[in-house]
Amino acid sequence: MSDFTNGFWSWYIGAISLVSILGCGWLLWVAGKAKVTVQAGQVADNTTGHVWDENLQEYNNPLPRWWMWLFILTIVFSLAYLVIFPGLGSFSGSLKWSTEGEHKQDLTSMRAQVAPLYAEFAVQPAEALAKDPRAMAIGERLFMNNCSQCHGSDGRGSKSYPNLTNANSAWLGERGAAHIVQTMTQGRTGVMPAMGAAIGGDAEISQLANYVLSLSASPHNEIKAFSGKKLFSACAACHGMDGKGNKALGAPNLTDDYWLHGWGEAAIANIVKNGKNNVMPAQASNLTAEQIHVVSAYVLSLSRSGLPGEPARPAAPASPPKPP
Ligand code: HEC
Ligand code: HEC
Missing domain, CATH: 1.10.760.10 (Cytochrome c-like domain)
Incomplete structure (x- = not known):
């Protein structure tokens, strides 16, 4: 909750939230206490005196118990919620929960799950990974998410965005894992x-x-x-x-x-x-070093498939490994 540039707005929003909730409680209390005022000439028959359609009268019965308790429960719930979770201005709640924190936790546990796989990939040279269908399935997904917007989903690029499936002679740099890793890590101009x-x-x-x-x-x-x-x-x-x-x-x-x-x-x-x-732009902030290694193998395989004398890319396995 760092969106407030000045403390006043945090207090302002917090106060509005609290006043609204307490206002609901007050309304409930007042409504429960309100008495019908009997005017001169009227019989005290527990009606409000409002009559519609000739004989339809409005009674002044108290709210049903269950309804009132539901109302009170709602108020208690809201107050408890505001103590535990962020909601009152910039107060971050006693649990310190945040969507960002939850996302980071998910990411950490996902990374821990795939860590053994990446560890296995990390010790292999890109040349070998380019022949591993599991690595190629992950590499393809990372490429789609991080590179395809510029280089095209087939890696063939477009005007001013290099085609990565070319023969070495058409590359700006020396086609190979080292150049691809360096380009991803540092970007290039x-x-x-x-x-x-x-x-x-x-x-x-x-x-x-x-x-x-x-x-x-x-x-x-x-x-x-x-x-x-x-x-x-x-x-x-x-x-x-x-x-x-x-x-x-x-x-x-x-x-x-x-x-x-x-x-x-x-x-x-x-x-x-x-x-x-x-x-x-450099991609090192989007991808870990292990991911960059896998993508470099994928790009290497992209750059070779179909060229004379180059090995074809291995087919993706029937059920690809879990996304990293
Ligand atoms: C915002 C657009 C953009 C994104 C995203 C992007 N690239 Fe690039 N890429 C470029 C441009 C532009 C160049 C050419 C730079 C130059 O002229 O030197 C380039 C160059 C390259 C080169 C060098 C090509 C050669 O001929 O030597 C490689 C390899 C490469 N990109 C791989 C990737 C990979 C892998 C990803 C995803 C992790 C990626 N790029 C993401 C725009 C992008
Ligand atoms: C200082 C080095 C330098 C000089 C001098 C230079 N160029 Fe370039 N030129 C480049 C680079 C680097 C690129 C690639 C830009 C990029 O990465 O997108 C390029 C790209 C080009 C392209 C685009 C090629 C393509 O595939 O679309 C043409 C055409 C070109 N240069 C022609 C020339 C001509 C003609 C001259 C002489 C007047 C010249 N260049 C002088 C560095 C140079």
């Missing part, structure tokens, strides 16, 4: 500087873009590409003289047909002019 001014005007940028297209044998304008070649020396520091990229810098291979930020002259001209700051 791919920085392509804005280089429009360094290259020149739109004409030069168009020439350069056509040269970049020629690197992957994509359709391009030969003459422009010829003039663009010398401009590429400004890019070679990161993307390499041959345009094959530099994994240590995260500079992508420009000679393949995988385009993280879109294909074509316009997309290339755009990234040259405006640069790109591509951020993957």
Whole structure:
């Protein structure tokens, strides 16, 4: 209960709650004590004097006992509840119970349940885990919950979100468990500087873009590409003289047909002019080190299935292990 920014509101809400409950008790007491006032000329026949539909009279009988006790019980219950559980302003209750605390407790007991399984996984290299259907079932679920919103449920990514099922040559980093674990733990930021001014005007940028297209044998304008070649020396520091990229810098291979930020002259001209700051947030606060290890094996298996010469991913077991 830390939502109150100042003590006054805690007291204010607490007072309203208490006054309402005590008000109910008071109402009950007053209603029980109220006497019918007999006016001059009336007979004291225990009616309120209200008459409807010619002869329907309202009697002034006391509340039924059971009903009154139920009412009193409700009041006692509310007061006891407010002593035990949080409800009175920022008073946290004698049990110190909170939804957050309950969630943490659930999480701890769940983690304790799956700890032996994770301990077994932790001592195996990711390569071996990628062949274990139990680890892959858990890895898939963790991937769906933590990665799929950006990388797609099949890991194929989308514009600016890398496809994780590619061959190594199309990866920004060196495909492998170490790179995947590091990316998840620390996040990554791919920085392509804005280089429009360094290259020149739109004409030069168009020439350069056509040269970049020629690197992957994509359709391009030969003459422009010829003039663009010398401009590429400004890019070679990161993307390499041959345009094959530099994994240590995260500079992508420009000679393949995988385009993280879109294909074509316009997309290339755009990234040259405006640069790109591509951020993957670190996941270490969502996932434990053991979970990251399992997800890295899952991503490794994703990145390999279907590629020539790579093992296929093991099928999920009929009844997957309990979720971590
Ligand atoms: C908020 C979006 C987002 C989420 C969530 C996310 N990623 Fe990423 N991821 C990115 C972006 C953007 C990049 C590219 C960063 C760059 O350009 O360097 C990336 C890069 C990567 C890379 C490096 C790819 C390469 O080509 O080298 C790996 C591996 C990766 N993510 C795995 C994961 C895993 C596993 C998860 C889930 C635990 C995850 N990501 C969650 C956005 C995300
Ligand atoms: C300082 C290093 C650096 C320099 C210099 C640089 N780039 Fe890049 N470039 C990068 C990085 C890093 C990325 C990937 C950004 C990301 O992670 O999303 C990138 C991405 C790109 C892409 C997108 C590739 C794709 O798959 O969509 C193109 C195209 C590109 N650069 C072209 C160029 C050209 C042309 C030049 C020269 C004018 C150049 N770059 C200069 C680092 C550099």
